[in-house]
Amino acid sequence: MTSPFEDLLPGTRRALLHRIATAQAEGRAPSVVGAVARDGRTVWSAGRSCVDGHAPDADTQYRIGSITKCFTAVLVLRLRDEGLLDLADPLERHLPGTGVGEVTIAQLLGHGAGLAAEAPAPWWERTPGTTRPELADVLGEQPVLHPAGRLHHYSNPGYTLLGSLIEAVRGASWEEVLRREVLEPLSMHRTTVRPVAPAAGGFAVHPWADAILPEPAEDLGLMAPAGQLWSTAGDLCRFGAFLAGGDDLVLSAASLREALTPSTPPESGDWSGGYGLGFQLVHGGGRTLVGHTGSLPGFIAALWVSAEDGLVAVTLANATSGPFVGVVAAELIGIVADAEPRIPQPWRPLPEIDPELLALTGPWYWGATPFALRLTADGGLDFQPLRAGGRRSRFEARPDGTWKGLDGYYTGETLKVVRRPDGEVSHLDLGSFVYTRAPYAPGDAVPGGVDEQGWRGL
Structure with missing residues (x-):
């Protein structure tokens, strides 16, 4: 039987719907889907407007852009946990011939390798992946802009290198490894590298008129590990539940803690957030959120997890720009956490004591x-x-x-x-x-010794 505490109150559900409806209307997005999971179970989802004549729901695919990087990072950490590589290894040890092989795997994961943010022209998000058949085409003539390890500088080509690293070590395609090692164990059957109906089409919205223009949905080729995936609000809630506690079938809780720890100083010096090993970290409103945002032409997406509140929130839209989905997803968590604080687990004595x-x-x-x-x-x-x-x-x-x-x-x-x-x-x-058990007690093993006269007045 479902506990009454597992379902959201009507007032909370209406507040969530209002937030999504406002985001769709004010953000002028063709459609928006939102979902919230609590303690591993999706407790609310809703869609606004329509996709192919129907209201979108938690099973409708949207492109999730850079949230893909979280999945690539998990695959790399799995290789480390299996002893097949070390995060301190230079890339050259496992993927020779790139020209930037002195950077470490950890630096690539945390965007601290100093690589350029984007691939050379043409704009890689709007051109077929076949335009760049080799890693040299992705990195260009000047791939390094900053000294490695000195600051966080977001790099899409860096995650292309990590995808190729996975393929080199596993001897299989990034897509195959991802499906076998992450998507299937987590039952994420609606997360794919190409759209599978029902799936939203991507659009640009005219800035000064209520008009839309279809955006291309290119196969990104070598750039796929940086932003290729399509997914649903339901599947991303499952992934968020995994991030909150780990799953030994995929990645241990200890390795996830490592991934969700800041890895390099931010560019702006703003310590209200940071970046771990494949995951964005945001601090604000009295809570810490981990996850990622994403965008590709025609789509914007956000996934946030508040482990302390036991909450996951997802917001997806099929617009190149429009709603600030990262803010919306964070506010979905805030709505539930503030209206229905997590019920603490009952205290119980330990079964045995050493x-x-x-x-x-x-x-x-x-x-x-x-x-x-x-x-x-x-x-x-x-x-x-x-x-x-x-x-x-x-x-x-x-x-x-x-x-x-x-x-x-x-x-x-x-x-x-x-x-x-x-x-x-x-x-x-x-x-x-x-x-020591007492403050500067005589005979205690305090380096430098304790004054023989002991404590005294002045």
Whole structure:
């Protein structure tokens, strides 16, 4: 039986419909589709205007442009997780002869390789992919504009290189690998490289009159890994649910966390957002959104995920320009999150407790600064300051008895429990910083020692 908390309230549904209807009308788009998923299940979708004489719905295909890059990035991370490459590898090691082989795979994923934003003329989005049969035709005579690793400079040719890398390592086409390794495991049966009915046609809308003009829908050839895909609001909601929690059939939650961490400084210096390894990151309105926007002639698209709210939102339109679909998708999340906040999971005690871990919990001191160590429900540790401004991180156990930092300042760093010869805990070592049970207690293992006279008045 469906829980009443899984369905949206009538008022929320109407607010969502109003937002989509306003976007279609004010943005002057031939059609718009929106959808919201909560905790992995699509709970609302709606379309405005018509496609081929019918109202579009969550099963109507639209071209999704650069959201395609998210799928290409997942395929590259799968290769890394299988040990077939390292993100620090230079491209030349796996794909020789490009002329830009010194850039690393990680730099390409995060648009930090310094490559040009676009392929040379003619405009690649409106010309057949056969116009550029070789990678040299995609990169042009001056493919590098900035020093590698210094800043984020969005590059479509960079994702062409990643698609060719996937083909070289897998020995199969990008399209085949994508279908086999991502689309089929996630049941994304309506996501394809070419349109499959029902599918919207793409249009340009005249800026000064209510008139439309059909846009070409070219096969992008080598550029396909940067923007080829067609998909539906329903399929993208499934992909968003995967981004929120991972799926070991496709990519682990740990690898997704890595992909959704900022990789290079933004061009503008604006730290309200950033770019991970194939994913856009946006901070605002008290929440963090991850996903991507996309556009190709005739289409604009947006996919945002708020993992904290358990929400996914998709907005698709068949117009070259019109509604600000990235803003609309973000507002769909805000409408649901504000009107119907996520119901917390009930607290339950852990099924079993490790006495040695339990003994480590409670206050610890870095010098005189208090921190608290807590056990988490997943068997990890949470280490946080007891006053504002300190460094907080979560840790997971390693087989050797140490702990690995998962986020914050101590991401990847090692937490060790140091014991005295008698087996009693002496202190915690966190990246060489010493945390003791009391602030500067005599006899504690504090580097430089503790003043023998102890604490005193002035």
